[in-house]
Every structure is written in structure tokens, then in C-alpha cells.
Amino acid sequence: MPELPEVEVIAQGLQRLIGQSIIQQVEVLWPRSVACPEVPAFTHGLAGRHVMDVRRRGKFILFALDDGRCLLAHLRMTGGFCVFPRTTPPHAYVRVIFHLADGRDLWYVDVRKFGRLYLVDSPDEILHELGVEPLSAEFTAERLADILRRRKRAVKPLLLDQRLIAGVGNIYADEALFRAGIHPLRRAADLTMEEVRGLHAAIREVLQEAIDHRGTTLRNYRDADGETGENQFRLNVYRRQGEPCRRCGTPIERIVVGQRGTHFCPHCQPARP
Numbered sequence: 422m423p424e425l426p427e428v429e430v431i432a433q434g435l436q437r438l439i440g441q442s443i444i445q446q447v448e449v450l451w452p453r454s455v456a457c458p459e460v461p462a463f464t465h466g467l468a469g470r471h472v473m474d475v476r477r478r479g480k481f482i483l484f485a486l487d488d489g490r491c492l493l494a495h496l497r498m499t500g501g502f503c504v505f506p507r508t509t510p511p512h513a514y515v516r517v518i519f520h521l522a523d524g525r526d527l528w529y530v531d532v533r534k535f536g537r538l539y540l541v542d543s544p545d546e547i548l549h550e551l552g553v554e555p556l557s558a559e560f561t562a563e564r565l566a567d568i569l570r571r572r573k574r575a576v577k578p579l580l581l582d583q584r585l586i587a588g589v590g591n592i593y594a595d596e597a598l599f600r601a602g603i604h605p606l607r608r609a610a611d612l613t614m615e616e617v618r619g620l621h622a623a624i625r626e627v628l629q630e631a632i633d634h635r636g637t638t639l640r641n642y643r644d645a646d647g648e649t650g651e652n653q654f655r656l657n658v659y660r661r662q663g664e665p666c667r668r669c670g671t672p673i674e675r676i677v678v679g680q681r682g683t684h685f686c687p688h689c690q691p692a693r694p
Contacts, residue, residue, distance in 0.1 A: 422479075423496045425555070425588030425629035427478045427642050427650065433643025435484075436475040436506045436526075438626065443522035444470050451516035454529065456537040466540050467492065473652070479551045479587030485546055492530070493539040493547055499641040500536025503528050510522040522639075532641055550588040555624050559675065560586070562614075568619060569609040577605035578679035580624070589624065592637055592659045595684045597623040599658045602612060604690045605683045658684040 423431070440516060446466040449455055457464045471487035476670040482502070484492035487618055494500065507526050517538065518529040529538065539547050552568075553560045568585050569576065579585060589597075600623035601666050603616060610643070636650030638641055639660070643649060662675035662684055671688040 422498045422590055423500070423636070423642055424480060424590035424593055425477070425628055426593070426652065427586070428480050428482060428496065429632050430636045430650070431496075432475050432482050434455055435482070435502055435504075439472055439521065439525075439527055440689050441473055441594060442527075443471065444468065444519050444526075444527075445522045446520040448516045448518040448520065449516075450511070450518065451531075451534060453534065454516040454531060454536065454538055456539050458540060463538070463540050465489070477588075478544065478554070479583060481544075482592070490540060490542055492546045493541060493544060495536070495537050495539075496531075497531040497533070497535035501641070501643055503504035503530060503531050503643065503647050504645065541580055546566065550584050552583060552585040555586050555589060556628055560621075560625070562618045565621045565624075566614060569612055569658055571608045574609055575606045575678060576603060576620075577681075577683055579609050581679065581681065586624075589628070590683050591683075593624070593627050593631065593658070595659045596627045596629050596657060599685060599690060600627060602689055604683075604692045605678050605685055606692065609655040624677045658686060660684065 444467050447467045448462060452460050472484055473487055474485040478481050480495060482494040496585060505526050507524050514532050515528045516532050517529040521527060541547060543676050553564060569579060572579060577594055580589050597620060601620040603620055631652040633638060633646060634650060634652040635650040636656060638649035639653055658673050661673045664673055666689060667671055667684040669688045670688055673684055674687055676678045676683050
């Protein structure tokens with residue numbers, strides 16, 4: 422599933438490729454990709470609209486339109502966008518085509534069909550429950566401490582809770598906990614302030630490094646240019662179960678935490694501090 426770095430890379434690419442473009446017409450090939458409004462209102466509402474800006478919030482891509490409304494996209498497991506000349510025939514996984522006035526097409530592609538598109542008057546209609554952005558100035562070590570100190574749950578599920586921190590998913594939660602030397606089952610309220618500062622720095626570092634390396638491609642992820650990311654070659658624990666830890670040589674282990682596969686080094690991330 423695309424997480425914050427992958428969505429950020431796609432949004433940056435779309436801003437470069439279609440920022441200031443005009444949507445001439447919209448063709449919906451898989452109606453369930455459109456969450457709201459109904460498909461006829463969706464296509465009519467986008468026809469003739471000018472894309473003013475493309476950005477990210479959490480795991481959502483936001484297309485700001487010239488009439489004040491916003492097109493939102495949540496990519497879920499396998500969603501993505503790419504731009505092609507209109508002469509390019511769409512393949513079987515193209516769910517929505519945005520025909521641009523300059524003769525190009527923006528494809529919304531989704532192999533598993535779980536992603537959703539929303540045309541709304543205000544992004545807050547969909548995004549109002551999202552937590553703090555982990556790469557923003559508002560996400561301080563003190564803010565993270567406040568999120569964690571009152572909760573008795575394990576730290577890993579809290580990092581995945583989009584109502585608390587927006588955009589962190591399974592890959593980067595595992596990688597940040599490894600970098601900070603914190604076991605994923607440690608109780609959040611038990612972390613010391615020193616550990617919280619280390620985790621805060623680790624979250625920001627792994628996310629920014631993944632953006633710098635164009636995201637993590639494990640299967641379907643491609644950026645807006647159709648290129649794979651490079652960050653998968655830099656992962657320390659995620660999906661490396663049984664392989665030696667790059668720091669100490671101990672085999673990486675995999676457990677299930679909050680119904681999510683979780684990877685860690687039992688030596689570098691002890692269960693007890």
C-alpha cells in the first residue's frame with residue numbers, strides 16, 4: 422500500500438506534469454472507483470475545470486480546482502496515476518481517464534480496485550479526522566510524547582493510527598522502530614522521553630529518505646512517470662525476516678501486531694529497555 426513517501430512522490434510528479442492543466446472530459450471505466458458524488462455528477466463537475474495545485478495530505482492526493490472544489494484520491498493498496506498521450510490505448514487496470522485539454526490523458530490505475538476518488542467542496546469533508554503530518558513543524562517530539570504517554574497500547578499500532586499521525590504505514594513504522602531501537606510491542610506509555618525523541622527523529626528520517634529515493638516499490642507502486650522507486654533496497658527490517666540484521670547480524674523476526682505483519686531485530690530492539 423502506498424504510504425506517505427510514495428503518495429508524496431506521486432503528488433510532486435503530478436504537480437510537475439499536470440499542474441495548471443485543464444480537465445476537458447472524464448471517462449469512468451470502473452464506477453466503484455468514484456466514492457462521491459454519483460458518477461454523472463462526478464464527470465460533469467470535473468469537465469472544464471482547471472487544476473490549480475496538486476499536493477498530499479496523509480495518504481491522500483489533493484487536486485485543487487479553480488472553482489474552489491477539490492478532487493481527492495486515496496490509492497489504498499494498488500492505486501496510482503500516470504500521464505500518457507491520448508493516442509495510447511488504456512490497459513485493463515485503468516479505472517478512470519481524465520482527458521486533458523492539451524491532448525494528454527491522466528490515467529487512474531488500480532489493479533485491486535480498492536482505491537477511491539472523491540469530488541468535494543472542501544477536503545475537510547473527508548480529511549477532518551486525520552492526525553498531525555509527521556514531516557510538518559507541528560510534529561515535534563513533545564507532540565509525539567503527548568500522543569503516546571496517555572495510551573497503554575503497543576507503540577506499533579499507534580504509529581499506524583491515521584487519526585493520530587497521518588501517513589505512516591506498515592513499512593515505515595517498522596523501519597522507524599528499528600532505527601530508534603524500540604520493540605514494536607513496547608507499551609507506548611512506558612517509553613522514556615529520550616526514546617520518544619529517538620523515535621520522533623527516526624520517523625522523520627525514514628520518511629524523508631524514502632521520498633528522496635522515490636518511494637518503496639515492492640510490487641505495484643510506480644511514480645507519476647511510471648518509474649519504480651529505489652527505497653526498497655534500503656529497508657533494514659521490513660520483509661527481511663530470516664535475513665541477518667544489517668547492524669548486528671541477528672536474524673530479523675516477523676510477528677503479527679494489531680493484525681499487521683511486523684518485522685524487527687530481537688537484539689537491536691529488545692522487548693525490555
